[in-house]
Amino acid sequence: MATLTLSAPAKLNLFLHITGRRADGYHNLQTLFQMLDCGDQLSFTLTTDGEIQFSCSDKSIENDSNLVVRAARLLQPLAPHNAGVRIYLDKRVPMGGGLGGGSSDAATTLLALNQLWRLKLSNAQLCELGLTLGADVPVFVFGKTAFAEGVGEKLQPVSLPENYYLIVTPQVHVSTAEVFNHADLIRNTPVMSAKDLLDSEWKNDCETLVKRLYPEVAMVLDWLIEYAPSRMTGTGASVFAEFQDELSARQTLAKLPAQWRGFVAKGVNQSAVLTELEQAV
Ligand SMILES: C[C@@](CO)(OP(=O)(O)O)[C@H](O)COP(=O)(O)OP(=O)(O)OC[C@H]1O[C@@H](n2ccc(N)nc2=O)[C@H](O)[C@@H]1O
Numbered sequence: 001m002a003t004l005t006l007s008a009p010a011k012l013n014l015f016l017h018i019t020g021r022r023a024d025g026y027h028n029l030q031t032l033f034q035m036l037d038c039g040d041q042l043s044f045t046l047t048t049d050g051e052i053q054f055s056c057s058d059k060s061i062e063n064d065s066n067l068v069v070r071a072a073r074l075l076q077p078l079a080p081h082n083a084g085v086r087i088y089l090d091k092r093v094p095m096g097g098g099l100g101g102g103s104s105d106a107a108t109t110l111l112a113l114n115q116l117w118r119l120k121l122s123n124a125q126l127c128e129l130g131l132t133l134g135a136d137v138p139v140f141v142f143g144k145t146a147f148a149e150g151v152g153e154k155l156q157p158v159s160l161p162e163n164y165y166l167i168v169t170p171q172v173h174v175s176t177a178e179v180f181n182h183a184d185l186i187r188n189t190p191v192m193s194a195k196d197l198l199d200s201e202w203k204n205d206c207e208t209l210v211k212r213l214y215p216e217v218a219m220v221l222d223w224l225i226e227y228a229p230s231r232m233t234g235t236g237a238s239v240f241a242e243f244q245d246e247l248s249a250r251q252t253l254a255k256l257p258a259q260w261r262g263f264v265a266k267g268v269n270q271s272a273v274l275t276e277l278e279q280a281v
């Protein structure tokens with residue numbers, strides 16, 4: 001029975017500008033998505049019973065509302081009669097931390113089932129379907145470090161130096177919706193060209209607010225900034241410090257105060273899932 005094992009990489013937002021609020025309540029962004037070399041892993045085994053079976057290393061998210069199950073359900077009506085799949089998710093990316101793990105799991109599921117069920121959907125069609133699951137899904141289908149606009153679905157690849165990041169996720173739960181709905185969120189940053197944004201100093205418009213609402217985020221950033229340029233990713237709570245070499249990142253990780261958990265990841269211009277899919281053909 002055919003089994004396909006694929007990565008679902010995490011991401012960072014190297015900068016995040018919020019340029020306005022749309023009529024539907026969503027916010028327009030200008031952001032730089034950095035793909036990372038680490039993330040979750042998913043295995044897909046074809047079945048012929050028409051069922052979508054899902055299990056996960058983290059039992060708290062082993063349910064039908066998991067983005068993996070929702071992604072599979074989106075594609076199943078397009079698949080041949082009785083096409084089923086058994087999916088196992090090895091969850092490694094800290095959840096709800098602005099690292100995009102759930103969105104990446106959904107994107108990898110769309111890419112895998114498109115191949116296994118021979119649906120022949122284009123990446124543009126998968127991005128469009130993915131956007132109905134979450135604003136961060138299209139970039140993971142795209143699979144490249146990218147500059148994004150709209151809510152994150154208008155994507156241009158960007159080639160960056162492959163730096164190392166020390167990523168720390170404070171033990172606080174930051175709700176994306178809470179941040180976007182907050183009266184004090186900076187949501188009127190002027191729209192700039194991609195070139196000007198890439199050349200200017202990088203910042204995250206959610207950072208000031210999240211640091212105020214969750215002082216632990218401010219504490220971690222105050223600690224990291226002593227070692228390297230540091231910012232928050234997405235709507236938090238994860239923060240990252242950027243290093244040009246792996247050793248410096250690992251030496252700083254070794255000094256991290258015991259109450260915080262961190263890991264080192266390499267920034268890559270292409271997500272591992274694209275290469276893995278090419279090799280699986
Ligand atoms: C801002 C980012 C940057 O990567 O934050 P993180 O979630 O990664 O921290 C993402 O685009 C988030 O994407 P995602 O986490 O998929 O958000 P969604 O589930 O689509 O939206 C959750 C809620 O946030 C608000 N929302 C989200 C995205 C956006 N551009 N404008 C919004 O106002 C909406 O209230 C929405 O109901």
Ligand SMILES: Nc1ncnc2c1ncn2[C@@H]1O[C@H](COP(=O)(O)OP(=O)(O)O)[C@@H](O)[C@H]1O
Binds near residue numbers: 096097101106
């Ligand atoms: N496969 C999944 N992995 C992680 N979280 C998931 C998944 N499916 C659904 N979720 C839900 O989505 C929430 C946020 O997911 P995640 O992608 O980790 O965060 P963020 O969008 O902040 O990067 C989780 O708290 C969880 O309830």
